[in-house]
Amino acid sequence: MAGKSKRGGERHLWLQGNVFWYRQQLPVAVHAKIGGPKFVRVNLRTADVIEAKRRRDELEAQTAMQFRQIKTGRRVSLELPGWKPAKVIDRATLGAAERGALMREALAEYLDADDADNADLIRDLAADETERLEKKPTEASAFTNAFTGREPVAHHLETYLNTAGLAPKTTGERRGLVLRFARWADAKGLTLDRIDRRQAGKYVGEQIDPMHPATQTKHLTALRSYWKYLARRGHVQLPPGITLDDGWPWNGQQTIQTGKRVERGSKKAEERAFTDAEVSRLLYEPWPMKNPEWESQIRDALTISLLSGMRLAEVLTLWVEEVHDGVFDIQQGKTESAARKVPIHPDLSEIVARRTAGKIGKQWLFHEVATERDPGDTFGKRFKRFREAVGVDDRREGTRRSLVNFHSARRWFTTKARHAGHPRETIAEIVGHAPDKKDVTFGVYARGASEGQRRACVGDVRLPHQNVR
Template sequence: MAGKSKRGGERHLWLQGNVFWYRQQIPKAVHAIIGGPQFVRVNLRTADVIEAKRRRDELESQTRIQFRHIQMGRRTTLELPGWKPTQAPTRAPRGPAEWGCLWREALADAHASGDAEAIEQVRDLAADEAERYGKDDAKRHAFNDAFKGREEVDHHLEAYLSTVGLAPKTTGERRGLVGKMARWAASKGLTLDRIDRRQAGKYVTEEIDPLHPVTQTKHLTALRQYWLYLARRGHIDLPAGEDRNSGWPWDGQKTEKRGKRVERGSKVEEERAFTDDEVRKLLYAPWPMRKPDWESQIRDATTISLLTGMRLAEVLTLWVDDVDGDWFDIKEGKTEAAARRVPIHEDLKAIVKRRTEGKASTDWLFHELRAERDAGDTFGKRFKRFREAVGVDDRRAGVRRSLVNFHSARRWFTTKARHAGHPKETIAEIVGHKPDKSDVTFSVYAKGASEGQLKACVGDVKLPNSL
């Protein structure tokens, strides 16, 4: 990983070394015209995040205006202070379908800006472009089809994924789920403009209903979010009365929960916490793999999660600077509640000392994973192989995934803390769960557990004895 913003949500900001950079992807429609690099990268020449944001806002305003002018044919180059694009490659003349896509994207940007004059101007220029093809019906149809959105369902998928800032694993999932829907549509001869509520319902019935409920929700979420992007950018035309923020046509598409015959004493199988015997195997069993350098990262990460309840991504991306005396200071995470301070268990101090010694404040505790493109995915695959090799697995008929995984360490911590008699509110604060909004006393009036309560809760969780 080349660089990392200490506050990962900072739009278009990239901290490399001690200097902020502005980094923005050039829209496909603009890149098709100007060529050159696919990203704008400008050194902001400041380490101050406030000043970086100010300079970012100036550049973002300039790029937005220039992108629109390029798409509308008013200019052919992008000029920004401190940015030197490479020479644009030579290319063959654009065909009518490509011009149709470019003008549709220009119209979408005009809609997004809310500029009525710009919208009318783009429509007039697009009409002039269509007239250029005269009596050539094939070319005129190709242009009009592209301009009216008769595109493949996943035509805008990469542009969408580049704007939402999802984690690499989630990005891959979204790409796969939307891609599956695109293949289904192509097999039915459906283009993007023909996907309405009726076709969406058919897809849900044929492809989503048979899936596991968790996968159903994930699949519908991916489609709804993609269509929200399409609507907001003007890539699809909504029926009269539909809101651009509704997620049409996927809003209200309830999936069928396919039940199974339930026998007395049976229950739906869900992912679970590790048992103490499984924890012993994970921590103390002889190393079973051919990669001895993996042992330290896997055993250490597992131990940290077992004794803090931290999520996989939180453990792997800990900085040396996140170790604050006897506390892990987690500054960001999956939810708002994920930013928290977690006591460092007595049994973790040797690991923390070993992994912080001699490192700079911005180094990772798990430095061996920093060079990986997706540290979480890489580690997850290694942990799965290790877990299965030491005999920790729980496969059930009809369930795709094992009922135990790295998250089972987090469940184990929560279970042990509960068995030690600590209140659920204290445990939730340690593991980074949102407070229960229905519980006014604890979510509104109470201001959280004391440091002593947090330390006592973590300290009462004990690892099982060795094998």
């Protein structure tokens, strides 16, 4: 309902909906001294006209007194309960984009509060700023983009990553993938508000479709997750019928590769487990690198993964207090299922004793990498150089990287446990894979493997002897 003004005994009262507001224009002399909005507008928070008049009289007395004090220089601002003047944007200390963003926030705030006067003031200030910057096209563009919500694609990326609760490795991957799209968008002059399904489809067609399906999934997952955050925080507007959790405009963008005739030798090679011969070389070949200090950390970490199925990050970041009572007590990880207790294999007793000696609490089992900025990445590069130096590599035409890497140790453990006859549900629990919810019996009703079953599964995995061919 549009507001309507009342006169006479209902002076300064403005009925909007079912609520009365106090509305009074500032005297010219007062406005010249304090600037800001030309009207005082206060929500009286009552629908009763008698109560509204009483509250109006109190405010009228306060404004009259403060007007006199401002005119005579005894007061420099107007302060009334329930009244919030427009924000002042300081040109001297803020850049054009920052001024535009602040004005946009102020406008949204006043529109939410149904404060038409201050909202109009902000629009007028924005128009004046645009006119002032007319001869400075770069600043004018930055101001207009910020005021209208045309932000760079990566503008909210770090805030998203800081609140997403992702593992460090995943955080780095998500940052890189979103920034890759952001660079593509910047090159085409696309701001956040202009990314729709059509533009997303263009990017997928140009950049993502040629990738391996697994890489496609990872890339689109990063973009969908970022856009879900943007939608929830109101940074992007969703079309009608689209929910906050759809991940629009990236949902449904991945091309599904349908079946086709398979020619001899045409099947794409996939990353695999180490062979026993490769494990033997990795464990027993003479140390091939110049830095002898790396041998212990590399071969110890590899042996733990081979005999536990633990991920690289899980091995490297173990605290001493998480090694107790014959288990690796993993408290966090890549997924919810990553938190688990992994029995310590008998063949790991020497490594565990040596690496826990003299350490307590949250000291790292692998203290050598504790001070590294990114322990997993640093160790991964060292392991790659070592692996190649002892001749363990598997590169195929058309593949981006070797089919064997540190994760191949985890695959080796899983393979050996399966060959020893242990149920896949027990193996999945040890390596930290989520149960299959489609399998009602084991994924929903079963309560998990017993401690004895887990210990038997781990204990049945044996390292190959030296010089296995």
